[in-house]
Amino acid sequence: MKSNDVILHTVTKFSAVIILTFSIHLFIAGHHQPGGGFIGGLTTASGIVLLLLAFDIDTIKNNIRVNFINMAVIGVIIAVLTGMLGLIDGEAFLTQSYGDFNLPIFGDTELATAVLFDTGVALAVIGTAVSIIISISEDAN
């Protein structure tokens, strides 16, 4: 007999959207307030893990066609390369730079290389966390 998981599926569909949106908010907020790449990444990963729990691995793999190991690796590469940007100006490794730019829609905006670094961290955290969960949930066969 197939167990009834309609409620779990429905709740998950809504709450996953909320979790993923909130994780983006945390990520952006991290520039000046508590939050950032690591926490944002972990929250995203928890959203994906919730989806994995409610549905099954194959469904999620078919819908999110991302190789999470490569994602983690690309995250670290982005983070290290952003750290090396400072080397071009002769600054120390991991020195960040920022400036105000006048963008078409957003108006006067502050852009910082720290955001790029944080993006790398977020990708690394999501990739690592999700691939750990997937690999321990997979069967040997």
Place this chain on the structure above:
Amino acid sequence: MNNLIIIPIILPLLVGMILVLFKNKIIFQRVVSLVTLVGMIVVSIYLMNTIKNDGIQTLQLGGWEAPFGIGIVADMFAILLVLTTAVVATCVLLFAFRSIGEDRERHYFYPLFLFLIAGVSGSFLTSDLFNLYVFFEVLLVASYVLISLGGEKRQLRESMTYVVINIISSALFLVGIAYLYTVTGTLSLAHLSSRIAEAGQDYLITTIAILLLLVFAIKAGLFLFYWLPGSYSAPPTAIAAIFAALLTKVGIYAIFRLFTLIFYHQPDVTHVFIGALAALTMILGGIGAIAYSDIHKILTYNVVIGVGFILAGLASFTYDGILGSIHYLMHDMVIKALIFLIGGAIIYITGSSHLKHMSGLIRTHPYLGWMFFIAALSLAGIPPLSGFIGKIFIVKGTFDQSLFWIGAVGLITSLLILYSMMKIFMNAFWGETILDVNEEKGSTKGMLFPIALLTLLTILLGVGAEGIMGYIEIATKALLDSSLYIDAVFNGNPIP
């Protein structure tokens, strides 16, 4: 500020990450990892000469001044070890091309190898106790995977011990860091050194020092080495060789750094205690080395003896003792990789690690045999090979400090080393040739080149000691005068 000193850490890390993306392109992985390690050698040699001319090089990441920022410091001691690491890793990598097998290569062997190197050079270069912990974890996580890579039954059994032991010692490490931070309010090595020098090293700090000593003793295999012989004989030769050459050395490095830079005020307690542990390590390791007739076991117990010998030099805490220790440390990295590779080649040929099952290999493999002979003499400390110089200075250092028992144990253990190595040589290479060339289990094609390279290196370290001694003297002076390190890190700024 010198950005170049971060290269030995981020270059292998970055390249390793990129190689993960090219999982199935094995030739590409081989070429790129070899080029990376050779690049590390070039950078280290360049840095070595920069340090010789301009003194200790530092880098504060992100431009945050010490003691608040993350600092990277390259003094001569650290950079000599980074250089030796890169050279040894290159040779072991060349050996791995032939022996590691395609299955392991596809399962991220090269990226993990590079992460291990990144962790090792990070541990050598960091100037912050907490970052030392982080880099230890980087190299340990890489080593956890490497030791179990391939998933043979024996590997999994031994990796379990290895992982549990290291997790316990890492937890104790964190406890030690927490105690030290509570007492001194800082974790930057230079800042710790200046604060403890100011306030004096009381019994509380000495106790914390002993706790940290025990942590690194587990990791280095100093007296607490019971996990080591099993763990180091389980993985395939190339991995066992890099473990034997590098991993215990990182623990030894940490003991050296802490007990010359920070906890050097009560040598009659801490350093004599290190000396006692070193002497016991040598005795127990020596007994182990002569007791077994399994190549793996003999070689791993020789790793243990080496640890004792190096720390005997620190225990003396004299100029000569430390000079000898640094030379012996470099020699030990080379020679341990060398004997593990030769041992692996013998096992590869005969298909067994027990001495009973091999005989007369010298007729079919003369080069391998004579290179093993040179390695054995060097390990025992016969002049003019590289083991001799380190040993003579270490023994002189202990005798100068009237610690005759440590020096005597060292000399007697050298005989045990010679006996254990000759046992392998006579059993495996002398006698009747029982294996025909066609009956051999594997060929040594391509394995002899890295072995020859390391043999050449051990001869050069001994015969050409004049060339390297100048650098080692600079390293020794910097270790014995902690103000050099502190001044380089704070760079003239007031010390808070």
